[in-house]
Structures are given as C-alpha cells and as structure tokens.
Amino acid sequence: MNDADFRRAADSLERIGLVLGALYASSMGDLDQKLKALRLNGCGFSNTEIAHLLGVTPNAVKIALHRARKGKAGRSRKRNK
Numbered sequence: 001m002n003d004a005d006f007r008r009a010a011d012s013l014e015r016i017g018l019v020l021g022a023l024y025a026s027s028m029g030d031l032d033q034k035l036k037a038l039r040l041n042g043c044g045f046s047n048t049e050i051a052h053l054l055g056v057t058p059n060a061v062k063i064a065l066h067r068a069r070k071g072k073a074g075r076s077r078k079r080n081k
Contacts (some may be wrong), residue, residue, distance in 0.1 A: 018049065018052070018053070021040060021043065021045055021049065021050075021053050022053050024039075024040070024043070025040060025053045025054060033054055033056065033060070033064055034064040034065075034067060034068050035068070036050075036054060037050050037054065037061050037064045037065055037068070038064075038065060038068045040053060040054075041065055047061040047062050047065070048061075
C-alpha cells in the first residue's frame with residue numbers, strides 16, 4: 001500500500017466515523033445539546049466535529065461541555081457533604 005492509498009483509506013474511515021456520529025446524535029432525540037455534546041465527546045469526537053454534527057459552532061460546544069463538567073463536579077461535591 002503506497003501513501004496515496006493509505007491516505008484514501010484514512011479519509012474513508014474518517015467519513016465513516018462522522019456518519020456514525022451523525023446517526024448517533026440523531027438517535028439521541030430530544031436530549032439537549034449539552035448532553036449530546038457530552039456523549040459525542042465521550043466517543044472521542046473533537047469540538048469541531050461535534051459542532052458540525054449538531055449544527056452549532058465549536059465555541060458553543062466548548063461552552064456546553066464546560067457547563068456539563070462544571071455541573072457534574074458540583075453535584076459530586078454536594079453528595080460528599
């Protein structure tokens with residue numbers, strides 16, 4: 001396999017991953033964007049890829065993930081008291 005074949009194969013796998021991510025995001029139905037972003041992030045998607053899948057900006061994803069993590073930390077601290 002030469003470099004061109006390897007690059008085409010890698011590009012195809014990347015597209016397949018994005019299609020699967022889009023299917024996963026649409027299967028989440030009525031979940032809010034924050035939870036969708038958190039789940040897609042847990043699958044290894046970057047903020048830019050998540051933004052593309054959800055139809056929002058990468059900054060909106062960054063903020064949603066930050067708020068989701070901040071909320072989780074706050075809930076776990078309350079349980080420890």
